[in-house]
Amino acid sequence: MATTVWQIPKASVKNLNKHAALDLIRFAPGGISRIELSRQIGLTRAAVTSIVGDLIEARLVRETNGQHGGGRNPINLEINPDFGRVLGIDIGSTHVTIVLVNGLAQVLDEVNAPLDITQGPEICLPQVAKVINGWLPNTGTELSEILAAAVDVPGPVVSDAGKVGAPPIMPGWDNFPIRDWLEERLGCPVSLGNDAEFGALGEWAFGAGRGEKNLAYIKVGTGVGAGLLLDGQIYRGTTGSAGEIGHITLVEDGPICTCGNHGCLEALAGGRSLALRAREGISKGRRTSLAEIGPANSIIAKDVIAAARRGDLFCQQLVIDSGYHLGTAIASLVNLINPDIVVIGGGVAQLGDLLLDPIRQTVKQRSLKVSWQAVRISAAILGRRSSAMGAVVQALSMSLHQIAQV
């Protein structure tokens, strides 16, 4: 009960139903009526009227038009978009993506900026702050109007301390008080999470896995990681490093991985591996349009993906090979977790079925029938924004429930 993305203040057990109502309203697509709330929470209509009254008075919720049939039309309830604005900050290994949303999680504006995470927090975090300060005013928003923010980083988040633990691809970030630093700079509550974890949250709330009970989000970026949402709750494991699918050993004597082992999924199917295999192919003289781009050692994963999309057969085969490896690891995940849906995100996922078909095929071949029959394997709908949108869900959770507290 202790380790969760955001801790509900203890006293809120008292207002349990108020918070339950708030979340049902938040995540009901197109709003929800009082009577539907009463059915789902298991309270009487009278009680719901009272709870909703509080929420409306607090300006968290508003009434909209609803329609039905058979009797009086229900009044639809939705989050009041003007209750406040929050930021979702997705720090990747090469870029930072920041979205500004209103109470309904509608994106008001978005900004992207390059970033080199290997430079450590002392360089990167001020850069992020600078981007925000230079951009926010143009969106018609003062920093002081921001109610909360959530940030994710591509490494395991250790406990609720607001720091990261030994992150393979984040040298220098160990034990730096990321959350506290940002809270001071932004002047609002900040929540720190893992990119895959927030990706899962984003796709669950607004994407491919909307409302599913058990969801795994696989982020195939420079590295490969998974975010798990089990029984409707983010699952982070004992030390916050659950979902590290990237370091499952697939090939005993395979290529060396950043983690030091050999044959990890990440070393076989991650973005780094994709670029590496492309370079090897070029140096072996394989026919590919990539050769025209520039020197082989300047090729990065993005180039391979773009070429595959343009129809380059060599690059497509590299992606398919990644798919088979991903499928093998996902088959293990499906056997162990038995999820409703596996959402594939990250750059390579833009290629759709080119990547998904080999994954689906391998999963079907290597996992139990009951499990693969129950699972859907889809690409992320939110694309590059999965994690930032998950961050936004988290940030809104903080503000909404904090205000509802009173």
Next chain:
Amino acid sequence: MATTVWQIPKASVKNLNKHAALDLIRFAPGGISRIELSRQIGLTRAAVTSIVGDLIEARLVRETNGQHGGGRNPINLEINPDFGRVLGIDIGSTHVTIVLVNGLAQVLDEVNAPLDITQGPEICLPQVAKVINGWLPNTGTELSEILAAAVDVPGPVVSDAGKVGAPPIMPGWDNFPIRDWLEERLGCPVSLGNDAEFGALGEWAFGAGRGEKNLAYIKVGTGVGAGLLLDGQIYRGTTGSAGEIGHITLVEDGPICTCGNHGCLEALAGGRSLALRAREGISKGRRTSLAEIGPANSIIAKDVIAAARRGDLFCQQLVIDSGYHLGTAIASLVNLINPDIVVIGGGVAQLGDLLLDPIRQTVKQRSLKVSWQAVRISAAILGRRSSAMGAVVQALSMSLHQIAQV
């Protein structure tokens, strides 16, 4: 507590704290005082006094001596052992184990009987009923005194329908209403679960993983399965087939498995594989005491384990080989789940470090440092009884909470 959407609380929000108190009393080793309850639930002493008053009046709880120091001694609370008796029924592939316990989950008596699960439910379940009817009276208990029972079977349990889904090793059991059949015969509420799931519950409640937040129980029997307890809750997955670690593919062109695939963990390290490899060794003329037992094709896993225990080097090596394969699969589990503890149960686990050391070594080698550093790998303390004791926990949960409901 909650991460994203509010989990709609179980039966009643109303008596939520009463149930919380009941569970804290149940699983506190050696009892718990009112003040400790108030600290853990977050209620005032006055409220706890009232709740406990109800529980004592319902004869579910009793006061015992406690001792402390510094002030007035607290009064210890524990479940009233005489509140009633329940049965835990563990149906394995070759045996059935039944335990009778009192309210404190103390074993009053136990019975074992052979059973061939491949004969289907129409043969097996009447056998189980017959065993119970022939044995219970000798324990000084009438069948009508039994408040509840829980049964586990070695296959995935589909939903709460009280049936099993396509079970690889349980031909003929599909869709048979196991729970309903037993409820009618025993005349009490019955809960149906999976053997590994109940094993996890048993080891969590009374065994090696007492009170841990994230536990995986690996049952190495004829087959290999895992029971998962995540964030303090049994995790079953979407169709009830979570934890099917036995059918993770480890060796691409490995030996064929009962599930139809090749190179599954179960086909490399399960009991069936252990026996098979022993027979092969004998036929190749390897030096082993097993050869003296009888014809090679009559050798079963139990014989190999016994020989390994006696010091037979060939058999010990077979067990060690199993350990490496188990370790490989468990490394994946540790990467994905990041548990506090992995408990190894089933027949082979009796061999202790002979099996555990290769597992530990492989896990250390093949999983992320943050994850393997956090995980403890131990043998099941409850041994053969892990699952039956988990069943008992489940059965007691049913009766206790049902009575507390009023």
Next chain:
DNA sequence: CAAATATGTTAATTCACTTGACATTATTTG
């Protein structure tokens, strides 16, 4: 033995929720 400390109980109060009646607004029917 009084003081200090901690646990447990009691009575008055608070407040979320239920109950049951009523108000409101739509569709269906004679």
Next chain:
DNA sequence: CAAATAATGTCAAGTGAATTAACATATTTG
């Protein structure tokens, strides 16, 4: 088109689980 029917939403009185604040009880310490 009024009346019947149906569904949603609200109100006022009552219930009960919790809090607050005082007191009672048991054990150690100066």
